[in-house]
Amino acid sequence: MDLLEPTRQAFALLLRGDPELLQIIWLSIWLSFTAIILISPPSIALGVLLAKRRFPGQRVLVVLVQALLSFPTVVIGLVLYLLLSRRGPFGSLELLFSPTAIVIGYMVIAFPILVVFTVSAVQGADPRVYETARGLGASGKRAALTTLWEVRFGIIAAVVTAFGRVVSEVGCAIMVGGNIEGLTRNMPTAIALETSKGDFAQGIALGMVLMALALGVNIVMALLQGEGGLK
Amino acid sequence: MSRALFEAAGVVRRLGGRRVLDGIELSVERGQGYVLSGDNGSGKTTLLRILAGLEAADAGVLRFQGEQTLLPRYPDEWRLRAVYVHQHPYLFHTSVAGNIAYGLKARGEAHELWRRKVEDAVDWAGLREVLAVPPQKLSGGEKQRVALARAKVLAPQLLLLDEPTANLDNDGRRRIVALLARLYTEGVSVLIACHDREIIELPGVRRFHLEDGRLVPLG
Numbered sequence: 083m084d085l086l087e088p089t090r091q092a093f094a095l096l097l098r099g100d101p102e103l104l105q106i107i108w109l110s111i112w113l114s115f116t117a118i119i120l121i122s123p124p125s126i127a128l129g130v131l132l133a134k135r136r137f138p139g140q141r142v143l144v145v146l147v148q149a150l151l152s153f154p155t156v157v158i159g160l161v162l163y164l165l166l167s168r169r170g171p172f173g174s175l176e177l178l179f180s181p182t183a184i185v186i187g188y189m190v191i192a193f194p195i196l197v198v199f200t201v202s203a204v205q206g207a208d209p210r211v212y213e214t215a216r217g218l219g220a221s222g223k224r225a226a227l228t229t230l231w232e233v234r235f236g237i238i239a240a241v242v243t244a245f246g247r248v249v250s251e252v253g254c255a256i257m258v259g260g261n262i263e264g265l266t267r268n269m270p271t272a273i274a275l276e277t278s279k280g281d282f283a284q285g286i287a288l289g290m291v292l293m294a295l296a297l298g299v300n301i302v303m304a305l306l307q308g309e310g311g312l313k
Numbered sequence: 314m315s316r317a318l319f320e321a322a323g324v325v326r327r328l329g330g331r332r333v334l335d336g337i338e339l340s341v342e343r344g345q346g347y348v349l350s351g352d353n354g355s356g357k358t359t360l361l362r363i364l365a366g367l368e369a370a371d372a373g374v375l376r377f378q379g380e381q382t383l384l385p386r387y388p389d390e391w392r393l394r395a396v397y398v399h400q401h402p403y404l405f406h407t408s409v410a411g412n413i414a415y416g417l418k419a420r421g422e423a424h425e426l427w428r429r430k431v432e433d434a435v436d437w438a439g440l441r442e443v444l445a446v447p448p449q450k451l452s453g454g455e456k457q458r459v460a461l462a463r464a465k466v467l468a469p470q471l472l473l474l475d476e477p478t479a480n481l482d483n484d485g486r487r488r489i490v491a492l493l494a495r496l497y498t499e500g501v502s503v504l505i506a507c508h509d510r511e512i513i514e515l516p517g518v519r520r521f522h523l524e525d526g527r528l529v530p531l532g
Contacts, residue, residue, distance in 0.1 A: 210403035213367055218416035219393045219467065228415075232406055
């Protein structure tokens with residue numbers, strides 16, 4: 083198979099700013115960003131709670147969240163499909179094959195990543211942080227926020243990892259989004275579709291954007307860690 | 314009427330079946346310095362942490378300015394009066410001044426007020442020359458001085474210091490001892506757990522030895 087010609091076409095698409103390509107890229111980033119913004123606060127709060135407090139059912143909750151981490155995204159997509167489909171319990175909301183459905187799917191996928199990373203970051207924090215804050219007169223809530231601030235690079239890593247995971251996710255997005263052009267077609271679903279049609283140029287162009295995005299996010303992470311010092 | 318600022322009575326702490334603290338009786342007067350000596354593992358740190366409300370005791374009574382609590386309950390407002398400084402103090406990932414200001418901000422002090430207090434504390438602890446250095450890059454002695462300034466700036470009624478000169482070089486030790494001597498003269502009640510002879514022999518200091526879970530006054 084000749085790879086040079088589709089690669090040349092892919093560069094041409096990117097360089098001339100093909101409107102369809104840009105629309106797909108924008109939609110992917112926007113949906114991923116929205117999902118991460120919405121799901122991060124509750125997930126991080128739950129992570130802190132699981133790391134700092136002991137309560138009945140905590141172990142079960144941790145196991146459930148960890149199990150969710152290893153769920154195939156296509157299964158998450160299937161469950162959401164059944165819930166959102168016309169005959170499902172939330173069918174009346176008419177969310178299936180909409181950008182909102184993809185955002186919900188992304189939130190479900192990002193949730194365990196954010197929780198597990200936060201638990202790990204907070205549990206890895208120096209126990210003297212909370213104690214020092216409390217000893218200096220901080221309330222329990224302020225001391226918890228101070229702990230979170232001290233492990234902020236771990237939390238940023240959680241958010242970046244979750245973003246990287248959802249922006250490249252394909253199974254759930256196809257199932258609940260339907261890969262509708264101009265509405266729910268994002269980078270991974272477009273790559274899958276165009277490749278199946280034998281049109282490699284757009285797939286290669288979007289693949290390069292995805293890889294550049296992943297690289298960019300990791301460079302930002304490395305710079306942040308460089309300034310703050312990895313613990 | 315007792316002259317005591319702070320009193321502990323019958324404080325008991327069991328760890329692994331052993332009574333580390335076995336009925337501690339202690340009375341701290343206003344503006345008085347105390348040194349607590351004892352072997353490693355004798356319970357000095359545990360006692361200080363209990364008095365600061367950072368560790369639970371199994372039994373005992375604490376009285377602070379006439380108010381009383383039955384351990385393990387420790388009133389939150391007492392944390393504003395008694396401040397504990399760790400043997401290896403943790404400095405937050407902010408500036409030296411940010412560390413010193415932490416407790417003042419947590420107490421809701423006005424910006425102008427805490428800025429002035431932090432400036433004074435920086436001069437008191439001789440930290441002016443390291444203000445721009447990230448706290449994590451300070452030497453052990455400098456970290457300990459930041460921690461002391463961070464505690465002292467809160468004007469606590471009781472300062473609990475855990476081995477403030479442990480693992481410091483001669484210069485670091487000398488500067489900490491000088492600050493402690495100043496604290497005594499500035500009317501702060503200080504209880505120091507340490508082995509350092511120079512601190513133990515500071516003039517005007519009352520000495521206790523912790524042995525078999527009990528406090529024994531020394532001459």
